[in-house]
């Protein structure tokens with residue numbers, strides 16, 4: 001028997017305003033305890049999707065279902081309860097640069113719980129240990145490297161033992177080694193905690209290496225394909241191939257539609 005998905009996107013249509021639709025009748029499921037990567041070109045609506053799951057914006061139509069509960073963004077008590085179960089790693093980590101490594105990880109625990117400081121200390125050190133940075137607890141964020149910073153952000157995202165962890169571009173700006181470390185950590189943390197993990201990234205190789213399921217989106221929030229990493233890598237669909245192999249031209253053209261060059265530059269065509 002297959003278990004119910006942790007997150008269900010059910011015929012969701014969404015636009016920030018009435019002029020432009022960002023997600024168009026999108027349906028997706030994110031399996032419990034698995035790593036799902038959402039890939040797609042810039043601006044296709046990946047971050048928007050995470051915002052809808054986080055209850056930041058309501059869908060114009062359709063339903064976003066969080067562990068069986070339909071999200072109602074007007075129900076503040078529900079949002080608070082659901083967000084308590086959600087860990088989020090924002091683009092570039094979004095750490096508090098004036099605070100220490102320790103205080104960054106302690107932040108959600110202090111904000112969202114009434115735990116005594118002695119217990120917070122134990123939890124923070126445990127989370128930092130999980131990402132290999134217990135020894136860096138006393139450092140300022142300005143003193144840590146980009147890769148370490150990303151690991152601090154990871155420790156902060158798991159501080160409250162979330163059942164769902166969403167990572168927005170966790171590899172952006174990292175060198176290859178730090179990227180590999182971050183990717184491996186995301187996989188390990190998912191396996192150890194059993195959390196449902198949702199990852200959006202432009203890094204195809206890292207996503208393919210650590211994901212159980214991959215979703216490929218295109219402009220206008222269109223779902224191009226989904227499957228296991230192996231299925232997508234082996235796909236013969238030209239659009240999927242172009243994306244997963246990073247081919248410069250294919251169904252997605254290098255040139256944005258434009259009038260002929262001669263017309264734009266006022267040139268006569270010599271025959």
Ligand SMILES: Nc1ncnc2c1ncn2[C@@H]1O[C@H](COP(=O)(O)OP(=O)(O)OP(=O)(O)O)[C@@H](O)[C@H]1O
Nearest residue numbers: 016017022040041042043044045046047048049202
């Ligand atoms: N707060 C907002 N108000 C209005 N439009 C927005 C807002 N946030 C994003 N958009 C627009 O919605 C579209 C989708 O943006 P989104 O950030 O979801 O894309 P993305 O796939 O995550 O892109 P990237 O990979 O570049 O981060 C873009 O055209 C963007 O300009």
